[in-house]
Amino acid sequence: MADRGGRRVALVTGGSRGVGAATAVALAERGHDVAITYRNKAARAEGVVAEVERRGGRALAVGGDMTLGGDLDALFGALNRWAGWLDVVVLNASGGMERDLIAANPDYPLRINRDAQLALVTRARPLLRRGGTIVFVTSHWAHLHGRVDQLPSYEPVAASKHAGEQALRGLTGELGAEGIRLLVVTGDLIEGTITAKLLERLAPGLAASRRDAGGRVPTTAEMAEAIAAAVADPVLPSGHTVVVGGALDALLRVPR
Numbered sequence: 001m002a003d004r005g006g007r008r009v010a011l012v013t014g015g016s017r018g019v020g021a022a023t024a025v026a027l028a029e030r031g032h033d034v035a036i037t038y039r040n041k042a043a044r045a046e047g048v049v050a051e052v053e054r055r056g057g058r059a060l061a062v063g064g065d066m067t068l069g070g071d072l073d074a075l076f077g078a079l080n081r082w083a084g085w086l087d088v089v090v091l092n093a094s095g096g097m098e099r100d101l102i103a104a105n106p107d108y109p110l111r112i113n114r115d116a117q118l119a120l121v122t123r124a125r126p127l128l129r130r131g132g133t134i135v136f137v138t139s140h141w142a143h144l145h146g147r148v149d150q151l152p153s154y155e156p157v158a159a160s161k162h163a164g165e166q167a168l169r170g171l172t173g174e175l176g177a178e179g180i181r182l183l184v185v186t187g188d189l190i191e192g193t194i195t196a197k198l199l200e201r202l203a204p205g206l207a208a209s210r211r212d213a214g215g216r217v218p219t220t221a222e223m224a225e226a227i228a229a230a231v232a233d234p235v236l237p238s239g240h241t242v243v244v245g246g247a248l249d250a251l252l253r254v255p256r
């Protein structure tokens, strides 16, 4: 492996579009080399690779289904050859509204949003250097699951992401002993994303209601900046939650 002057290396899951793509670029702007993962949007992922490289970082895109252990093994094999260590892992990839995948496996939301996150962290830990950060990216509805009303169509996503967050929080002691901290970044509905468009179709008026509650809703760039800023902030303690946009207490006013 070539000596790259101890550059910081980040892995962003689901980096081919949306929040993950913007986060990869924001981390590159802060001097990281960045590996991204994606499920099937290879051309978009290569576009993000070019954006990272334009900012002076090395970049790698690895395709695969993170709910499959064999694909995760292949991802970490590629990461080992490419970098050999990690400083940052952004657990951004998420799912649970894909009709075809859920028809094939009703447990898919839990598999992607809890089990795959834990499986990825298990494989990342040996590569993460002391001082490293894991960020779990989530939504207000998932973060507050059990305490707020849910859109029926989003409920399986919210429940499974909440379970994923709790399972990861259960590891903070072990991770701390390895010098690794866990941060959670939760966002309001993010305008312009595929999920926001899908939810708006299912619950017309949702975006307007979130705008009324919080003044405005965040963009992917703002969410990405919050993630990159949290990674760069040495003072945030393990377990800390960064809240991006929106009024959490107004979540009960979800239109039906």
Ligand SMILES: NC(=O)c1ccc[n+]([C@@H]2O[C@H](COP(=O)([O-])OP(=O)(O)OC[C@H]3O[C@@H](n4cnc5c(N)ncnc54)[C@H](OP(=O)(O)O)[C@@H]3O)[C@@H](O)[C@H]2O)c1
Residues within 6 Å of the ligand: 013, 014, 015, 016, 017, 018, 019, 020, 037, 038, 039, 040, 041, 042, 064, 065, 066, 067, 091, 092, 093, 094, 095, 112, 137, 138, 139, 140, 161, 186, 187, 188, 189, 190, 191, 193, 194, 195, 196
């Ligand atoms: N969108 C919102 O309004 C919103 C609000 C708050 C929080 N968030 C959180 O922000 C994060 C990103 O959301 P987003 O809307 O930007 O995501 P998105 O546009 O739905 O993108 C999902 C990403 O994950 C990848 N992915 C999906 N399933 C996968 C699998 N089984 N294996 C590997 N990769 C997989 C996708 O790859 P392909 O591109 O190849 O399909 C894509 O890169 C999520 O954790 C979400 O909960 C989103």
